[in-house]
Amino acid sequence: MSVSLQPLTNELITAVLKAREFAYATDDDGDIRGDWQSCLIYFFRVGQASEIIQVRILTYPDFSVDDVPSLYAFCNAWNHDRLWPKAYVHTDDDGVVRVVGEVSADFEHGVTQEQLDQVMICGIATGVELAEAVAALK
Template sequence: MGLFRGGRGSGRHWPGRKPEPADEPIDPARPELSDTDLHAQVEDLILRELGGTPLLDDVPTPLSVARIIAWFEEHEFSYFLDNDGDLGGLWRGRLFYFFLFGEDSEILQIRGQWNREAAIERLEVVLEACNEWNADRIWPKAYVRVRDNGMVHVISEVATDLEDGVTDAQLGQLLNCGLSTGNMLFDAIDELFPDPAAAAP
C-alpha cells in the first residue's frame, strides 16, 4: 500500500493540510536538493504524518577489529591478540574469539569454546545435545571438534554478514548475542556433564 498514491493534483490531500496548487511554479533561485537531503525530507514528512519520532543519526559503517576492541574497552572487558593476530577473550572462564571473514572483512564470527572437554566415549551424547540445541534455537550454532588426543570440545558460533555496515548499537547487540548465547549453550552442557570437582565430596 503506497503512502503517496495519487500524487499532486489528484484531488487527494492529507487531513488538515492546505492543498497545494496542481501547477506550482518552479523557483529558479531555489537550489536543487541532493539525494541525501531529499531522502531526509521524505523521512521527516512520513514521520510527521504518522506521528513518529525522528530517526537516529547512527549510520552503519564498515566492521573492523578496532571497533570491536573499542566496545570491549567501553565495557571494561579484558581481551588479547594472539600470535596469529586473532582477537579473543575469556568470558565466565570460556574462551571466545572474534573473527572477520570475507573479501572486505565484512563477516563477523563469534566463536566460543567450552572450558572443559569430554572423552571420546561421550561423543554420541554430546552430538545429540548439540543437535537438539540447533533444532530448538537460532543462536548459537553448536558443534563439536575431536582433537588429536581423542578429547571432544564443544564449540558455539554466531556469524553475521555485515556487508552494508553496522552501527555501534547493532555491533554491541551482535557481540552480546554471541557471548550470552554461547554461555547459555555451555551452561546446558555443564548441566549434562556436571563437573565433579565443583561438587562437595
C-alpha cells in the same frame, strides 16, 4: 537521520569490548578473545573481505571420542530449541572433543557500533548459556 556505517574492523570490535569494560586479549595472529565464566570466546572476522563477524564460543569441558554420540544429541536438541549460538561438536587432532558455539553476522555493507554490540553481546550471553549447559553434561 543518517546512520554512518563503518567497515567491520578489529578496532571496532575492541571498541565495543572497551565500551562495555570487558577484558580481552589479542593473540599473535591478531585474534581477539576473552574469558567469560565457563568459556573462551573469540571474535573472528571471516569472509572474502573480512566482513562477517563470527563470535566463537569454546566450552571448557573436554570430552573423549566415546562421548561424541551423546554430544551430537545434545547439539541437535540445542539447535532445535534455540536460535543462538549454533552448537556443534569439534574433535581436535589429539582426540580431545569439545562443544563449540557460533553466532555470525554479515556486515558486507558496514555496521554501526550499536549493531556490532548487539551481535557480540548476543554471542557472549548465549555462549555462556551454552557453556553452562555443556558443563552440566560432565
